[in-house]
Amino acid sequence: MAGERQMSTPPTIHEAMVVLLPRLVAFARTLLGDPDHARDLVQEAVTRALAAERVPADPAAYRAWMFRIVRNAAIDELRRRREQVSDSAIVPDIWGFDEACIAKITVGQGLTALSAAHREIIGLIDIAGFSYAEAAAFLDLPPGTVMSRLARARSLLLAAIEASTVRPMKANKGRRS
Amino acid sequence: MNDDNAMNAERERRERDLLQLNALVDGELDPAAQAEIAARLAADRDLARGYAALARLKACVMEFVETAPVMQVPSQPASSPARAVWRRFAWPAAAAAIVAILSGAGFLAFMPRSEPVALEDSADRPIMFAAFPMRPVIPDFAAARLSLRGVDFRTLADGPLLVATYRGPRGCRLELHVRPAGLAAPAPGGSRRAGWNAGQLAYELIAFGMPEARFAIIAEAARRQTRLNADPDAASGLRQAGLAAPPCTG
Structure with missing residues (x-):
C-alpha cells in the first residue's frame, strides 16, 4: 500500500491506463453483464482516476488500483440495482461436459446467471490476468478460497451453459456441391 | 455405510x-x-x-x-495538478487507443442535422418558432445513450426559451436551453454548464451530476452541430460534398 502514496509521472500512468482500458471494460462487463453500462462505469472510473492526486507508481500496483476503482464502482452500481443472485444449489458435473457447447455467446449468457462474486473471480483471473496470489490480495481472501471460489464459479458457468437453450452453430466442414 | x-x-x-x-x-x-x-x-x-x-x-x-470496445481516455480534469503535463501527451496517448469515443458523442459532430428533432408533437411549435429569430436545433445524443425526453417552450420576461430534456440510463440528465441571442440567461442551475451562440440563438447545455470529461465531449458535439446548422453555407457545402462527390477509389 505504500506504493499508492508515491507520485509518478502522468505520461506513464496514462499510457498504462490506455493499455488497461479493454480489460477494464471487459472486467466491468463480467460484473455488470451489460456492455453499455460497463463502458459508462469504466469511463467514470477512469475520470475518477485521472482526478486522483496520488496514484501507485508501480505498474502492478497501478493495475490493481485501477481494477479496484472499477470494482468499487461496479459494487455501487449493483447495490443500486439491488441485485440478488444466489448461487445455484446444483452441483455441476464438468466431467461429461460437451465442449462443443462452449462458445463466446453461450459463455456471455452463462455469466449473467452467476452471482457477482463468481463473475468477479472469473473476471479477475481470466480478464484482468491476475494470478491466484494477486487475486487473493486484491479480494483480501486466503489463496485457497480464491482457488475454490474460482473452481466453483467455472463449474457453475459450465452448468449454466449446459442448461442454456442457446447452442453455437456447428461449423460446416463439408463443401456444398 | x-x-x-x-x-x-x-x-x-x-x-x-x-x-x-x-x-x-x-x-x-x-x-x-x-x-x-x-x-x-x-x-x-x-x-x-x-x-x-x-x-x-x-x-x-x-x-x-x-x-471489448476500445475507449478514449477522458481529458484530465481541470482540478488535477498534472493538467499541464497531460496536455502534452494527451493526443499521442489517445491516438494509440482511440477507435471510438466512449460515449459515442464525438461522431455527432460529423453528422450534422439540418432539421430539429422531436418537435413535431408540440402544438405550439408554429407560434413559438415565430418567436425565435431562427429555428433552434435539438441535437441528437442517442449515440451517447442520452435520449430526448421532452421539449418545453417557456416564456420568460424578455422572450421565449426552449428547454430540451435528455436522460441517460444511469441517472444522467441534461437540459439544453435555447433562447434568442442577447436575452439574459435564466437562473443558474445544474452541476455543469456550457454556453455558446450559433447564429441568432444562444444555446446553453446544463448537466446534472455528469462527469466533467463526458460533459465536455457532449457539449462540444452539440456546439458543432448547432453552429453548423446556423451556417447555411457550410451545411449546404457538406450536402453538396455528399451528393456530388465521385466514388472514393483510392
Whole structure:
C-alpha cells in the first residue's frame, strides 16, 4: 500500500491506463453483464482516476488500483440495482461436459446467471490476468478460497451453459456441391 | 455405510481434481504437480474432458477482452495538478487507443442535422418558432445513450426559451436551453454548464451530476452541430460534398 502514496509521472500512468482500458471494460462487463453500462462505469472510473492526486507508481500496483476503482464502482452500481443472485444449489458435473457447447455467446449468457462474486473471480483471473496470489490480495481472501471460489464459479458457468437453450452453430466442414 | 464412504471419497477426489485442473489451466501449478496431472490426463478420459472444457471456457472468457470496445481516455480534469503535463501527451496517448469515443458523442459532430428533432408533437411549435429569430436545433445524443425526453417552450420576461430534456440510463440528465441571442440567461442551475451562440440563438447545455470529461465531449458535439446548422453555407457545402462527390477509389 505504500506504493499508492508515491507520485509518478502522468505520461506513464496514462499510457498504462490506455493499455488497461479493454480489460477494464471487459472486467466491468463480467460484473455488470451489460456492455453499455460497463463502458459508462469504466469511463467514470477512469475520470475518477485521472482526478486522483496520488496514484501507485508501480505498474502492478497501478493495475490493481485501477481494477479496484472499477470494482468499487461496479459494487455501487449493483447495490443500486439491488441485485440478488444466489448461487445455484446444483452441483455441476464438468466431467461429461460437451465442449462443443462452449462458445463466446453461450459463455456471455452463462455469466449473467452467476452471482457477482463468481463473475468477479472469473473476471479477475481470466480478464484482468491476475494470478491466484494477486487475486487473493486484491479480494483480501486466503489463496485457497480464491482457488475454490474460482473452481466453483467455472463449474457453475459450465452448468449454466449446459442448461442454456442457446447452442453455437456447428461449423460446416463439408463443401456444398 | 461403505457405499457412503466410497461416495464421499469419490466426491472429495473430484473436488481435488477440479482444483488441480483449474490451476493447470491458469498456469498455477508447479512443475512437479504439472507432470503428475499430465500423466493422469493421459490415462483418464473424463479428466481430460474436464480439462478441455475448462481450457475452452477460459479461452472464451478471454475473448471478451479482445472484443471489448476500445475507449478514449477522458481529458484530465481541470482540478488535477498534472493538467499541464497531460496536455502534452494527451493526443499521442489517445491516438494509440482511440477507435471510438466512449460515449459515442464525438461522431455527432460529423453528422450534422439540418432539421430539429422531436418537435413535431408540440402544438405550439408554429407560434413559438415565430418567436425565435431562427429555428433552434435539438441535437441528437442517442449515440451517447442520452435520449430526448421532452421539449418545453417557456416564456420568460424578455422572450421565449426552449428547454430540451435528455436522460441517460444511469441517472444522467441534461437540459439544453435555447433562447434568442442577447436575452439574459435564466437562473443558474445544474452541476455543469456550457454556453455558446450559433447564429441568432444562444444555446446553453446544463448537466446534472455528469462527469466533467463526458460533459465536455457532449457539449462540444452539440456546439458543432448547432453552429453548423446556423451556417447555411457550410451545411449546404457538406450536402453538396455528399451528393456530388465521385466514388472514393483510392
